[in-house]
Amino acid sequence: MLSPSARFSALAFLAIVVPATIVAVLGYVSIRQWEASSELLYREQARDMAAMAAEKVEMTLRRSEDAFLDRVQAALRSDAPPQRAVDDVLAGSPLIRRLYLIGAKGELLYPRAWKDGDQAVFGPLLSETAVRRLARDGKREVIANNQVCLALLTGRSGEPVVAAFVRDPDTLRREILEATLGTLESSTIIAVLDHEGRTIYSRAPIGDAPRLLSVGFRERLPDWRLAVYQTPAGSPRQAVRRQVMLFTAALGVLVAVIVAGIVMTWRLMRRETEMARLKSDFVANVSHDLKTPLSVIRMFGETLEMGRVTDEGRRQEYYRVITREGERLSRLIDNVLDFSRIEGGRQTYDMAPTPVEPLIRSTLEAFAYPLAQQGFKVEVSVAPDLPDVTMDADAVGQALANLIDNAIKYSADDRSLTLDARVADGRLVVAVSDRGLGIAPEEQAKIFEKFYRVGRSDTQGRRGSGVGLALVRHVAEAHGGDVTVESKPGAGSRFALRLPLGGA
Ligand code: ADP
Numbered sequence: 001m002l003s004p005s006a007r008f009s010a011l012a013f014l015a016i017v018v019p020a021t022i023v024a025v026l027g028y029v030s031i032r033q034w035e036a037s038s039e040l041l042y043r044e045q046a047r048d049m050a051a052m053a054a055e056k057v058e059m060t061l062r063r064s065e066d067a068f069l070d071r072v073q074a075a076l077r078s079d080a081p082p083q084r085a086v087d088d089v090l091a092g093s094p095l096i097r098r099l100y101l102i103g104a105k106g107e108l109l110y111p112r113a114w115k116d117g118d119q120a121v122f123g124p125l126l127s128e129t130a131v132r133r134l135a136r137d138g139k140r141e142v143i144a145n146n147q148v149c150l151a152l153l154t155g156r157s158g159e160p161v162v163a164a165f166v167r168d169p170d171t172l173r174r175e176i177l178e179a180t181l182g183t184l185e186s187s188t189i190i191a192v193l194d195h196e197g198r199t200i201y202s203r204a205p206i207g208d209a210p211r212l213l214s215v216g217f218r219e220r221l222p223d224w225r226l227a228v229y230q231t232p233a234g235s236p237r238q239a240v241r242r243q244v245m246l247f248t249a250a251l252g253v254l255v256a257v258i259v260a261g262i263v264m265t266w267r268l269m270r271r272e273t274e275m276a277r278l279k280s281d282f283v284a285n286v287s288h289d290l291k292t293p294l295s296v297i298r299m300f301g302e303t304l305e306m307g308r309v310t311d312e313g314r315r316q317e318y319y320r321v322i323t324r325e326g327e328r329l330s331r332l333i334d335n336v337l338d339f340s341r342i343e344g345g346r347q348t349y350d351m352a353p354t355p356v357e358p359l360i361r362s363t364l365e366a367f368a369y370p371l372a373q374q375g376f377k378v379e380v381s382v383a384p385d386l387p388d389v390t391m392d393a394d395a396v397g398q399a400l401a402n403l404i405d406n407a408i409k410y411s412a413d414d415r416s417l418t419l420d421a422r423v424a425d426g427r428l429v430v431a432v433s434d435r436g437l438g439i440a441p442e443e444q445a446k447i448f449e450k451f452y453r454v455g456r457s458d459t460q461g462r463r464g465s466g467v468g469l470a471l472v473r474h475v476a477e478a479h480g481g482d483v484t485v486e487s488k489p490g491a492g493s494r495f496a497l498r499l500p501l502g503g504a
Helices: 004-077 082-091 118-126 128-137 169-181 236-305 312-343 356-365 368-373 393-409 468-478
Strands: 096-102 108-110 140-143 148-154 160-167 189-193 199-202 211-216 225-229 352-354 377-382 389-391 416-424 427-434 482-488 492-500
Touching: 004 082, 004 096, 004 148, 004 160, 004 169, 004 189, 004 211, 004 225, 004 236, 082 096, 082 108, 096 118, 118 148, 128 148, 128 160, 160 169, 169 189, 169 199, 236 312, 312 368, 312 393, 312 468, 352 393, 356 368, 356 377, 356 393, 356 416, 356 427, 389 393, 393 416, 393 427, 393 468, 393 492, 468 482, 468 492
Parallel strands: 377 416
Antiparallel strands: 096 108, 096 160, 140 148, 148 160, 189 199, 189 225, 211 225, 352 389, 416 427, 427 492, 482 492
């Protein structure tokens, strides 16, 4: 059978470790899944964006080239000499670096002569067959790795004319690529690669950023690709790492809260168990305390009733014992009732200016018999000019009675009781000192707790319920004061009740 604390530890283990592990595993699995799906989504978005960007480049390029070809076509049909008119069109089209116009039979119509060996490149492309092919396949073609573009136009009298032109790479980069891709909103790097994979344009330095994907252009830039690179900041991995950190922190907080909760529950449980034990001790102690004076009263009462005591002096003595034990019973019951009122928050105090010395003397008076009987040496020193102090005289009297009762109870061979009252630091200090058993330093704070009794063999035999000092402290605090103890085991104790002169 496990002890309660071992059971509690096993339970706590089950309550913390098992749920925390489940949460951690579930969290890990869902974060991994989330990472995979966000990576996929990220790629899809990047692909869509790349396709859209490529389409945009293609469109812009087509629009400028169409406009250029329209102007060349218009020049061919105009009345002006074609050489001059086409020269003008070329001058206004920075995107086109070079243009050749060839007739249906392969003859050069514009310019008058081939430049820098262009004939070697263009010549074979611009034959009769080329014209036929263009006429058949859609009048446009880009060949020789985007180097040369061909288009079919018509001359003044309707004859086919092939226009072959070469783009200016700088203008292409600046006015087409930069103008369309530079304005795109994206956390990735977009680049345009030529047919050999060389970077023609990139929106930001690529460095060693990993390539996410690339898409091809269509007919205007065949063999060229638009590539998307991942920047570290835009990566979903970064977001996942942040999420993992957040999750770990949340898990840490969760475990800390559970641990704190369990520690608090454990402490509460221990307190409750201790309190239950103290309460049951209290009931046993109070019953015992009530029984002793009652049996004394009964015994003396019966003896008197039987009329066997003839000596008047003895009879008086018996009456005194009955009265004294009765008073002790009243004190005990008052203590228990007041304590229960305090616990229930129902205790009220009647404050009134009270002369201190008469209160001290009348309280002490109630103990005259036990003090005398046990041979106590009693000293009372009250400062002569004590002012009246605002207080509940009954409550303070009762607190004082508890201190005197304790001094008597916890005295051994050296029986001495000293009461002194004076004003110190603007407060009334009433101290009760004995030369009895004393209290160990580690017990001195605890003795003011309710039900607490020092469990030593030398005090265990003495009557008591453990609520006396709790009551004294409560009365002191209700008056805005406090109670202190100075004590040395074997040398005695001094309890001081300190109350403000004007009341609470
Ligand atoms: P009770 O006297 O009914 O046990 P108290 O609350 O009055 O309860 O006191 C709590 C404990 O403090 C006592 O059990 C006792 O051990 C210790 N104590 C109180 N007064 C004295 C004293 N004058 N000398 C030594 N021990 C004392």
